[in-house]
Amino acid sequence: MARKVEDFTNRTMGSPVLFAKALVDKRDREVAILAGAFLDSLLADLVSLGLRADQKEVEDFVGLDADGRAPVGSFGARIQLAYLLNLIDKPTLRALRLIKDIRNLFSHHVSISFGDDRVVSKVRKLVEIFADDPPRKARKDRQYQSKEEFVAKVEKSGFSANACAGYFAGAATAEIKLLHEACRRRKAKRRQMLPD
Numbered sequence: 001m002a003r004k005v006e007d008f009t010n011r012t013m014g015s016p017v018l019f020a021k022a023l024v025d026k027r028d029r030e031v032a033i034l035a036g037a038f039l040d041s042l043l044a045d046l047v048s049l050g051l052r053a054d055q056k057e058v059e060d061f062v063g064l065d066a067d068g069r070a071p072v073g074s075f076g077a078r079i080q081l082a083y084l085l086n087l088i089d090k091p092t093l094r095a096l097r098l099i100k101d102i103r104n105l106f107s108h109h110v111s112i113s114f115g116d117d118r119v120v121s122k123v124r125k126l127v128e129i130f131a132d133d134p135p136r137k138a139r140k141d142r143q144y145q146s147k148e149e150f151v152a153k154v155e156k157s158g159f160s161a162n163a164c165a166g167y168f169a170g171a172a173t174a175e176i177k178l179l180h181e182a183c184r185r186r187k188a189k190r191r192q193m194l195p196d
């Protein structure tokens with residue numbers, strides 16, 4: 001599955017705005033679960049690329065063989081291991097954990113939306129990460145000159161269900177792009193290290 005997700009991401013990453021729009025056009029539950037699945041798969045790839053090049057052992061350890069007993073078979077375990085291996089930074093760790101928590105809310109509650117207080121509080125925290133972290137606060141289609149300008153824009157828009165869905169989709173897309181690029185760099189580095 002991870003390879004199919006990566007192929008899809010490769011095709012859509014030409015325009016992160018289109019990728020975000022594709023998520024926003026989905027229902028709330030689909031947005032949360034699909035974004036989480038893409039990120040989970042990309043993390044599996046990234047972690048795999050940080051380990052010894054023994055395909056069978058890596059698949060068993062990371063859970064690429066879909067065995068639920070893998071030590072790093074869950075989204076949370078992959079997030080933590082990626083951070084501990086220095087494959088992701090602290091803001092990415094925080095953002096991915098919030099995205100995972102939001103995905104879990106949608107996975108485990110029948111009646112929930114981006115307007116639910118539990119989701120809104122987590123989306124607010126996600127927005128704070130983007131306000132505090134310079135690489136995440138600037139988007140291709142909109143540049144913010146300062147944290148204050150970004151926060152003012154968010155506060156003006158508010159945290160309605162539609163706004164939260166948009167913030168979530170934007171944050172997930174930004175993290176997907178970061179992980180996708182990290183995977184590309186790792187693959188290139190691994191190719192350089194392989195003997196001819």
